[in-house]
Amino acid sequence: MKPYSRRLTLTAEEKTFNYRLSRARRIVENAFGIMVSKFRIYRTPIYLCPDKVDKIVKATCALHNWLMKTAMHYYAPVGTMDTDDRPGSWRQEPSSNYIAHVVNQGSNHPSRLAEQRRINYKNYFIGEGSVPWQSSRIF
Numbered sequence: 091m092k093p094y095s096r097r098l099t100l101t102a103e104e105k106t107f108n109y110r111l112s113r114a115r116r117i118v119e120n121a122f123g124i125m126v127s128k129f130r131i132y133r134t135p136i137y138l139c140p141d142k143v144d145k146i147v148k149a150t151c152a153l154h155n156w157l158m159k160t161a162m163h164y165y166a167p168v169g170t171m172d173t174d175d176r177p178g179s180w181r182q183e184p185s186s187n188y189i190a191h192v193v194n195q196g197s198n199h200p201s202r203l204a205e206q207r208r209i210n211y212k213n214y215f216i217g218e219g220s221v222p223w224q225s226s227r228i229f
Contacts, residue, residue: 091208105228106220107212125150128165 093108094100100108126132129150136143157165215224 103212103216106215106224109224109228110215128154
């Protein structure tokens with residue numbers, strides 16, 4: 091999903107959407123970066139059928155969650171994970187640069203369905219899905 095273009099004058103709703111999309115993207119990139127740093131399978135393309143890849147992702151997520159609960163001080167010592175104001179140490183590991191190899195798979199022209207989804211998310215973020223601090227972040 092793409093943010094609204096900054097070349098245009100954006101409404102408060104569009105700025106809110108861009109902020110929330112950016113925040114979600116950062117969280118996903120952090121989570122994937124941590125998984126890459128912990129599990130070697132993610133360091134190269136996985137040439138398996140989607141069903142097997144789905145099982146690998148679920149298994150590594152389950153293992154990650156279990157290790158976080160049972161052996162966090164060994165698996166993820168303090169400072170490993172990102173916080174709001176400090177990047178985690180996983181970013182300094184050589185494996186963290188594998189994220190840069192993800193390639194754009196689509197065009198620059200969203201489909202009608204994609205555009206409608208963006209509008210739906212925008213409306214959700216300013217409606218029932220709004221959070222108290224989002225307005226202070228966009229202005």
